[in-house]
Amino acid sequence: MNVVKDLLTINPYSRPGTKLGKVTKIAVHYVGNPGTAMQANRDYFESLKVGKRNKAGQLIYASSHYIVGLYGAVIQCIPETEISYATNQANPYSISIECCHPSADGKFTTAAERALVVLCADLCQRYKLDPLRDIIRHYDVTKKVCPKYYVDHPEAYEAFRQRVRGLMAIGIDTTMDVVRRHGDCYTVAMQCADKPVIYPGTAGVVTVCPPYPYDGGWRANIVAIGKAGESTGIYTRLPDQDDSAGALRFEFKIVE
Secondary structure: OOEEEOOOOOEOOOEOOOEOOOOOEEEEEEOOOOOOOHHHHHHHHHHHHHOOEOOOOOEOOOOOOEEEOOOOOEEEOOOOOEOOOOOHHHHHHEEEEEEOOOOOOOOOOHHHHHHHHHHHHHHHHHHOOOHHHHEEEHHHHHOOOOOHHHHHOHHHHHHHHHHHHHHHOOEEOOOOOEEEEOOOEEEEEEEOOOOOEEEEOOOOOEEEOOOEEEOOEEEEEEEEOOOOOOEEEEEEEOOOOOHHHOEEEEEEEEEO
C-alpha cells in the first residue's frame, strides 16, 4: 500500500523523539472529528508544537504514528522507532493508528477500514504480532470510547481483526525475487483456507492463472509474457477485498 510520509517536527507536545521500546501492540483510534481530512488531522498534530492548551488551561499532548483518510490514503506522522502521544500508558510499546470517519457514530468508510486492515496486517507481520491478541483499541487501555464504532459494536471490531488475520494467513512459498525468461512459467504455492486472489501490480508483464487446490493449499501458475527487463510486483488478497488491499509478496523479473 502507498503510505505518504509527512513527519511531524520534533517537539515536546506531539513528537518528543523518545525511542519506542519493543512493539507489542497496535492501537487503533478514531479522530473524533467527523468529516475531517487526513492531512488536516496531521496538521493539527503539527500545530501543537507551539504549546496549545485546552479549555481547562492544560497543555495538549497528542499525535499518532499513522492516520488513515476517509478514502483509504495513509499518512505517517511519526517514525515507528519513536513513541507517539496517543494511547497513554501504552505509548512506550505500541504503534498507534488514527482513522478518519464521516459521521459522529465513528464508523469508518469501507475504503478506510480496508486500508486499516492492510496496514495492520503489514505491521503485525513485521513485528510478529497476533492480530486477535495484539491489535487493541484505545478503549482497552483507558476505557475512553475510542474508536467509538468499535467500542459500540464489538462484533465489528472482532470482524476487523479477523480480516487482518485472514490477510496474514495467506502463506506463500517465496520471499525472494523470481527471475524468469519470456515464456517461462513459475508455480507459486499458497497456504490458506479460502481460495486466495493473486495478481500482478503491472499489466502486460505476466499472466497469473487462477489458483487451484493442491495438497491442502493452493497453487497458481505465473507465465512471463513481457519483454526482457520488465518486472512487476506479485500481490495477494482475500476474495472479499479489492486490489488496493493486496499485500506485496515478491517481485517477478524477466531476463534475456
